[in-house]
Amino acid sequence: MDHPPLPLPPLPYALAAYDDRAALARALAAHVAQALLSRTARDGAASLAVSGGRTPALFLETLSAAPLDWGRITVTLVDERWVPETSVRSNAALVRAHLLKGEARRARFVPLFTGAPTPEVGLDEATARAAGLPRPFAAVVLGMGDDGHTASFFPGAAGLDAAIDPAAPAALAAIRAAAAGEPRITFTLPPLLAADTLLLHIEGKVKREVLGAASRPGPDGEMPIRAVLRHARRPLDVLWCP
Numbered sequence: 382m383d384h385p386p387l388p389l390p391p392l393p394y395a396l397a398a399y400d401d402r403a404a405l406a407r408a409l410a411a412h413v414a415q416a417l418l419s420r421t422a423r424d425g426a427a428s429l430a431v432s433g434g435r436t437p438a439l440f441l442e443t444l445s446a447a448p449l450d451w452g453r454i455t456v457t458l459v460d461e462r463w464v465p466e467t468s469v470r471s472n473a474a475l476v477r478a479h480l481l482k483g484e485a486r487r488a489r490f491v492p493l494f495t496g497a498p499t500p501e502v503g504l505d506e507a508t509a510r511a512a513g514l515p516r517p518f519a520a521v522v523l524g525m526g527d528d529g530h531t532a533s534f535f536p537g538a539a540g541l542d543a544a545i546d547p548a549a550p551a552a553l554a555a556i557r558a559a560a561a562g563e564p565r566i567t568f569t570l571p572p573l574l575a576a577d578t579l580l581l582h583i584e585g586k587v588k589r590e591v592l593g594a595a596s597r598p599g600p601d602g603e604m605p606i607r608a609v610l611r612h613a614r615r616p617l618d619v620l621w622c623p
């Protein structure tokens with residue numbers, strides 16, 4: 382007799398819950414600082430890729446005060462809206478405003494927006510910039526949208542399948558999606574997964590529920606954070622506060 386297929390297990394993650402945003406920011410900054418310290422001690426240099434959006438500002442402010450050898454650290458972005466730094470939508474502007482100050486001003490910053498008219502036109506130059514980064518990343522900090530996107534891996538995006546391919550040959554991809562607002566450029570899945578320390582930073586009840594839904598079996602393209610959960614080398618470390 383044919384037995385019904387066994388239900389697939391949920392995709393694993395390791396959630397650490399914090400009382401509030403400040404406690405989460407301190408813990409996240411400590412994780413990232415330790416990863417940068419370890420890689421710098423080993424290689425003499427280290428790189429960090431952070432996400433943009435509304436969530437990271439307090440974390441970036443907290444990290445900027447970390448007593449690190451910032452002159453040996455390169456900072457870049459997980460992804461970028463294809464806008465100049467004069468735009469309020471610029472992730473590079475967010476990093477300059479909240480991270481690259483005080484001691485952290487000494488870090489090298491590699492933005493992804495090149496000034497080309499589109500991310501497709503700017504992709505080669507952005508890829509050349511990425512090739513000059515210390516790799517693998519010492520730390521990658523991802524965010525997540527309420528639709529289950531992370532980086533610029535938006536559901537239904539043109540270029541999504543190639544960007545979340547665990548064997549993607551390219552380090553960067555151009556992405557266009559209705560939900561993304563501007564055209565985007567994003568690191569693809571492999572360089573993000575290769576990081577020494579890969580962390581997901583989410584806040585609020587809704588995103589915790591979205592993560593729960595994403596951990597249930599389903600296509601990566603429907604909730605692209607699943608591609609990270611599914612292919613991460615170990616259960617994804619999630620830092621969350623209400």
Ligand SMILES: O=C(O)[C@H](O)[C@@H](O)[C@H](O)[C@H](O)COP(=O)(O)O
Pocket residue numbers: 432433434435436437459460461462472523524525526530531532533
């Ligand atoms: O450029 C971006 O928008 C980010 O890299 C993106 O992946 C972000 O992490 C999520 O959209 C969550 O954004 P919020 O923190 O604003 O909810």
